[in-house]
Amino acid sequence: MAMRMLPAAIIVLALTTPAAGQTVFVSNEKDNSLSVIDAQTLKVTKTIKVGKRPRGITLNADGSLLYICASDDDTVQVMDTATGKILNNLPSGEDPEQFALHPDGSHLFIANEDSNVVTVVDVPARKVAYQIDVGVEPEGMAVSPDGTWAVNTSETTNMVHWIDTAKRVLVDNTLVDSRPRHAEFDKAGKKLWVSAEIGGTVSIIDTATHKVERTIQFNIKGIARDKIQPVGVKLSDDGRYAFVALGPANHVAVINAQTFEVEKYLLVGRRVWHLEFTPDQKRLFTSNGVSNDVSVIDIDTMTVIKSIPVGRYPWGIAIKG
Amino acid sequence: MSALHYGRALNGIVTREVLRFLHQRERFLAALVRPLVWLLVFAAGFRAALGVSIIPPYETYITYETYIIPGLVGMIQLFNGMQSSLSMVYDREMGSMRTLLVSPLPRWFLLTSKLLAGTAVSILQVYAFLLIALAFGIDLPPVGFLTVLPALVLSGLMLGAVGMLLSSTIRQLENFAGVMNFVIFPTFFLSSALYPLWKMQESSVLLFQICSVNPFTHAVELIRFALYAEVNWESLGWTALALAVFLGAAVYGYNPARGFMPRKAQAE
Numbered sequence: 001m002a003m004r005m006l007p008a009a010i011i012v013l014a015l016t017t018p019a020a021g022q023t024v025f026v027s028n029e030k031d032n033s034l035s036v037i038d039a040q041t042l043k044v045t046k047t048i049k050v051g052k053r054p055r056g057i058t059l060n061a062d063g064s065l066l067y068i069c070a071s072d073d074d075t076v077q078v079m080d081t082a083t084g085k086i087l088n089n090l091p092s093g094e095d096p097e098q099f100a101l102h103p104d105g106s107h108l109f110i111a112n113e114d115s116n117v118v119t120v121v122d123v124p125a126r127k128v129a130y131q132i133d134v135g136v137e138p139e140g141m142a143v144s145p146d147g148t149w150a151v152n153t154s155e156t157t158n159m160v161h162w163i164d165t166a167k168r169v170l171v172d173n174t175l176v177d178s179r180p181r182h183a184e185f186d187k188a189g190k191k192l193w194v195s196a197e198i199g200g201t202v203s204i205i206d207t208a209t210h211k212v213e214r215t216i217q218f219n220i221k222g223i224a225r226d227k228i229q230p231v232g233v234k235l236s237d238d239g240r241y242a243f244v245a246l247g248p249a250n251h252v253a254v255i256n257a258q259t260f261e262v263e264k265y266l267l268v269g270r271r272v273w274h275l276e277f278t279p280d281q282k283r284l285f286t287s288n289g290v291s292n293d294v295s296v297i298d299i300d301t302m303t304v305i306k307s308i309p310v311g312r313y314p315w316g317i318a319i320k321g
Numbered sequence: 322m323s324a325l326h327y328g329r330a331l332n333g334i335v336t337r338e339v340l341r342f343l344h345q346r347e348r349f350l351a352a353l354v355r356p357l358v359w360l361l362v363f364a365a366g367f368r369a370a371l372g373v374s375i376i377p378p379y380e381t382y383i384t385y386e387t388y389i390i391p392g393l394v395g396m397i398q399l400f401n402g403m404q405s406s407l408s409m410v411y412d413r414e415m416g417s418m419r420t421l422l423v424s425p426l427p428r429w430f431l432l433t434s435k436l437l438a439g440t441a442v443s444i445l446q447v448y449a450f451l452l453i454a455l456a457f458g459i460d461l462p463p464v465g466f467l468t469v470l471p472a473l474v475l476s477g478l479m480l481g482a483v484g485m486l487l488s489s490t491i492r493q494l495e496n497f498a499g500v501m502n503f504v505i506f507p508t509f510f511l512s513s514a515l516y517p518l519w520k521m522q523e524s525s526v527l528l529f530q531i532c533s534v535n536p537f538t539h540a541v542e543l544i545r546f547a548l549y550a551e552v553n554w555e556s557l558g559w560t561a562l563a564l565a566v567f568l569g570a571a572v573y574g575y576n577p578a579r580g581f582m583p584r585k586a587q588a589e
Contacts, residue, residue, distance in 0.1 A: 303460060
């Protein structure tokens with residue numbers, strides 16, 4: 001019924017389209033699968049069956065391997081991104097949800113939601129290197145760019161736990177707002193951004209002092225305060241923007257990372273949780289768990305250009321360059 | 322009759338209509354305020370009601386404000402069409418209609434010129450409205466401002482033809498309030514202007530079917546797709562067909578030998 005008339009719009013899009021060959025992986029929590037999206041055509045090219053309840057996913061440095069938290073299988077799967085085949089499993093502790101890879105690729109830091117520990121896996125040896133007791137319901141994980149700090153957020157204890165990766169001990173805790181879900185270091189590793197789902201805020205913590213320096217609040221016209229539940233956070237490498245996924249508020253907040261003012265709220269699908277940039281940082285993908293799709297934000301125009309249907313309960317996103 | 326005569330007549334009719342419009346600042350203001358009230362007051366209240374489903378031509382979630390823009394554009398043209406019909410009834414009462422119709426040019430040409438004049442006025446109003454909407458932060462693709470023009474011409478002609486047909490049957494100015502109640506409101510509310518039809522279908526299949534055959538729905542959908550540089554062929558077909566039917570009936574209605582008026586006069 002409806003057909004494109006003028007190619008003008010397509011030309012405009014094509015001019016700003018990122019380089020070819022970028023592949024987006026999205027974990028579908030309820031379907032036990034990954035949706036693979038071509039970042040140029042913005043179409044799902046294939047769906048790969050993986051372990052039970054896949055949530056956090058992350059790529060190794062060269063993008064050849066994808067690590068998948070198969071939460072209900074209590075394991076981390078390792079997938080060859082070229083073939084889509086599962087190569088092997090890594091031990092993970094119970095119910096792995098989010099994890100972070102050390103910059104040197106040697107260790108995976110895994111939050112075990114049910115058992116209140118962080119499990120650190122030696123990736124080449126495929127063995128658990130050590131475990132660290134943290135607060136109740138560990139969830140967010142991040143490793144600083146220089147690899148000295150691993151941080152974990154515990155949803156019930158409402159704390160950020162600082163793990164010294166050289167000494168392999170927990171050295172400090174920082175209290176944040178209710179139900180911290182996600183942590184993200186800036187590129188220089190000087191600041192840590194932590195979202196609080198129930199608190200409805202994002203805290204910015206100084207890495208040197210472990211003190212909260214600033215708290216950002218959100219306010220969207222026509223949306224109740226309790227629906228604004230920040231989860232995923234992404235910072236642009238150029239230091240200009242921070243993006244925060246606001247869960248059932250169905251919006252992504254665009255924050256000026258210099259002034260910490262919220263500049264804009266972008267409407268995306270329902271219950272947006274996690275975010276990921278394309279490697280060239282021209283686009284940001286969002287996983288919308290309830291509407292079962294992924295929205296694509298164009299950074300130059302700061303608009304949502306498309307929403308792509310994927311499997312049920314899309315959760316994690318990883319993008320290969 | 323040479324082309325020159327035709328051109329001169331068309332020019333005269335369009336110029337008169339545009340001049341009349343420009344001299345009536347209140348009318349211009351009213352034409353803008355009406356859709357803006359809907360956009361800024363009504364839509365703000367319904368903001369959370371939508372944004373849960375993606376329908377063509379949209380590629381992602383949209384706010385309610387964005388959804389009703391084409392509907393409000395259609396509303397401008399609908400009111401303008403009715404306004405033209407009002408002015409034709411007025412012209413007839415004042416006698417200037419007679420001056421127009423005694424011209425040696427064919428009647429269908431004179432009436433089409435009149436339609437074009439009204440459509441030109443409505444398009445001026447629409448662009449003014451779109452610019453204001455843009456200033457209030459409604460996102461529209463820039464190319465849409467260009468691609469919507471042909472759709473506006475067709476929908477403007479079609480809605481103008483409805484007004485013209487009505488004016489051929491209305492005897493007195495006072496009856497215009499009736500037209501408002503019995504034509505404009507059902508036309509506007511029983512369409513996709515304010516709510517997507519799938520939403521209507523959820524509450525009543527009958528209403529959904531009425532909406533689906535309403536020419537105004539198709540005019541709005543034609544404008545909606547055109548704003549995103551796309552063609553909704555089904556709506557294009559329906560709008561063109563409606564234009565042909567209404568214009569044909571209006572030309573018939575204005576024929577003194579066969580029109581609707583003499584028959585009504587005889588019936589009295």
